[in-house]
Amino acid sequence: MDFDIILAGGGLANGLIALRLAQLRPEVRVAIIEAGPVLGGNHTWSSFTNDLTAAQRDWTAPLFQYRWDEYAVRFPAHSRTLAAGYGSCTSELLAAAVTGALPPGHILTGMPVVALSPTSVTLADQRMLTAAAVIDGRGQGPTKALDLRWQKFLGQEIELAEPHGLTGPVIMDATVPQRDGYRFVYTLPFGPRHVLIEDTYYSDGSDLSPDLLRSHLADYAVSQGWTITKIIREEHGILPLGIGGNIQAFWDEGEAGVPRVGLRAGMFHPVTGYSFPDAVAIADLVAGLPVLDAATIYRAVRDHSVSAWKARGMYRLLNRMLFLAALPDERYRVLERFYEHDEALVGRFYAARPELRDWMQILSGKPPIPVLRAMTTLLKYELGRA
Numbered sequence: 001m002d003f004d005i006i007l008a009g010g011g012l013a014n015g016l017i018a019l020r021l022a023q024l025r026p027e028v029r030v031a032i033i034e035a036g037p038v039l040g041g042n043h044t045w046s047s048f049t050n051d052l053t054a055a056q057r058d059w060t061a062p063l064f065q066y067r068w069d070e071y072a073v074r075f076p077a078h079s080r081t082l083a084a085g086y087g088s089c090t091s092e093l094l095a096a097a098v099t100g101a102l103p104p105g106h107i108l109t110g111m112p113v114v115a116l117s118p119t120s121v122t123l124a125d126q127r128m129l130t131a132a133a134v135i136d137g138r139g140q141g142p143t144k145a146l147d148l149r150w151q152k153f154l155g156q157e158i159e160l161a162e163p164h165g166l167t168g169p170v171i172m173d174a175t176v177p178q179r180d181g182y183r184f185v186y187t188l189p190f191g192p193r194h195v196l197i198e199d200t201y202y203s204d205g206s207d208l209s210p211d212l213l214r215s216h217l218a219d220y221a222v223s224q225g226w227t228i229t230k231i232i233r234e235e236h237g238i239l240p241l242g243i244g245g246n247i248q249a250f251w252d253e254g255e256a257g258v259p260r261v262g263l264r265a266g267m268f269h270p271v272t273g274y275s276f277p278d279a280v281a282i283a284d285l286v287a288g289l290p291v292l293d294a295a296t297i298y299r300a301v302r303d304h305s306v307s308a309w310k311a312r313g314m315y316r317l318l319n320r321m322l323f324l325a326a327l328p329d330e331r332y333r334v335l336e337r338f339y340e341h342d343e344a345l346v347g348r349f350y351a352a353r354p355e356l357r358d359w360m361q362i363l364s365g366k367p368p369i370p371v372l373r374a375m376t377t378l379l380k381y382e383l384g385r386a
Contacts, residue, residue, distance in 0.1 A: 003031040003106070005292060006121055006131040008113045010034025012045055012275060013262030014137035015094045016060075016283035022101035023059060024287045030102060031129065033121065035112040035138075039098055040091030042235045044155070044188070044196060046169075049085025051277040051351045060280055062097060063089040066190055068168040075174045075336035082343050086169055088188055089276060113138070118257040118294035133259065133294040135286070135301075140263040145253055146245030149323045150206045151273040153186070154213035154236040155198030161227040163192040172339075174332040176220065180205075182322065182331035185220050194232075197221070202331060204323065206238050239273035242266075243319040244381070247309040251302050259297040261286075265305045269352060270315035271322075277351070278308070312352060314359050317378070325377040326369045333368035 005021070007014035010032050021028050032039065052060065067087040073080060099107060108123075115122040120130045166189040174184040182202035189195050197220060199213045213236075221228050240263060247266060254260055261267065267278035285304055289296055322334045339346070341361060348354045349362075367374060 001119075001131050002129045003131040004029040004133070005031070006129055006134045007032040008116055008121055008134060008136045009138035009262075009264075010036070010039040010095075010098075010107070010109065011041060011137055011139060011262060012043070012094065013265075013267070013279040013282060014135060015040060015098045016279050017135065017137075017261065017286050018098050019094075019101055020059065020283040020287040025292075028292060029106070031106045031108070031131070032098065032102065033108045033111055033113055033123070033129075035110070037110050038091075039095035039107065039109065042233065043091045043237070044088050044235065045091075045274075045276040046086065046088045046188070047274060047276040048347065048350050049087065050347050051274075052280060056277075056280050056284065060089070063093050065090045065093055066188065068189075070168040072168060072170045073172045073174075073339050074170060075172075075332065075339065077336055078340070080339065081168070082346065084343060084347055086171070116255060116258060118255075118259075118298065133292060133297050135259045135261055135297065136254070136264055137261045138264060140240055141254075143245075143250055143253055145250035146240075146247070146266065147243050148240045148245075149243055149319065150203050151200065151239040151241050152203055152206060152208050152237070153198045153200040154208065154210055154217070154234070155186070155196055156214070156217055156234050157190070157194075157196045157232040158221070158228050159230040159232060160193040160195065160221075161229050164189060164195055164224070164226060166195070172335065174336065176216075178329045178332055181328050182335065184332070185217075195226075202241065202322065204328075208236060208238060210236065239263075239275075240268060241273055241319055241323075242268075242270040242309075242312075242316050243323055244316055247306050251305070257294060257298055259294065259301045260305075261301055265301060266309055267305055269350070270312050270319060272350065274350075308352075314354070315352075318362070320378055320381055321369065321374055324381060325374040330369060337365075337368040338362065 018030050018032050021030050064087040070081050070083050071086045112124040113121050114124050116134050122128050170187040172184040180201050180203050184200050186198040186200050199216045261282050268275045322331050345358050
């Protein structure tokens with residue numbers, strides 16, 4: 001065998017697996033193969049402090065370039081600041097950490113994988129590499145088994161002429177005009193005059209119009225009284241949000257016996273699209289397995305994915321309310337109503353560790369959309385799925 005483990009795809013999930021194996025099992029020969037020019041791509045991954053365990057926070061700490069003690073949300077009816085930790089990991093730090101952890105020759109970039117099996121990959125130049133296990137982490141692929149909607153965004157990291165005045169991230173500013181579903185602007189203050197702003201949509205379609213979103217960001221900066229002096233970089237993404245589907249059938253769609261991680265394994269928060277906490281959990285899972293062969297890894301990551309999907313059914317019900325029952329220009333009301341709840345509930349919701357009483361509170365009280373329409377829509381969905 002050329003390696004013990006080959007990681008197909010050099011994004012977040014596989015990058016964290018490579019890093020965790022290097023930390024805990026340095027004798028394992030790991031290779032990582034990325035189609036793009038660099039590991040990690042051009043991304044910012046964020047999470048709430050309590051999304052991770054204390055041990056997970058410790059080993060991922062070097063990846064976080066920015067941390068804050070609070071964050072804010074803004075809606076037409078109310079705004080609030082929550083005293084909860086929030087942090088952002090950058091693709092540059094991830095790439096640097098993985099590059100430093102793996103030996104020379106174990107990282108291939110600019111090299112697409114054109115075919116794979118549980119124990120081999122075929123590269124675009126027709127080379128075949130073998131390993132005890134191949135793990136597929138090449139991002140979201142096509143699927144007929146999952147019913148998905150989309151969170152799409154375009155962000156610009158910018159420099160301003162004057163200080164922005166933010167004390168923490170604004171993770172949802174939904175006071176902007178509502179277009180193409182639920183729209184909000186997401187802002188991360190990286191320095192007194194240095195911010196990342198993203199124009200974000202919870203949309204039925206996955207089409208993205210970069211020029212339009214760039215103009216929206218320019219308009220938003222003006223509305224905040226900001227003068228942009230420099231655009232440092234730009235990133236964009238189209239992330240899945242789940243409203244239904246069959247997770248076992250989803251796994252059966254892929255190459256037989258090939259372990260999958262990250263978005264390719266359906267591992268993302270159904271409502272927010274956040275993937276960092278799930279990727280950390282999978283990295284810990286893989287690194288802790290007694291045997292690192294394809295069959296053992298496949299069964300472990302598949303079981304973990306299926307278990308997480310089933311445990312998050314209420315999140316997908318909330319998404320059905322958001323995408324199917326709410327009219328596009330009133331979708332923001334579902335999130336606006338959610339942010340009326342106490343900080344502890346909000347934290348458990350984002351960490352995907354809600355309690356039964358949390359769902360009772362979320363679904364009780366005056367609904368953000370008409371009850372009859374909501375119940376009729378949910379019933380039609382269930383009957384159609386049957």
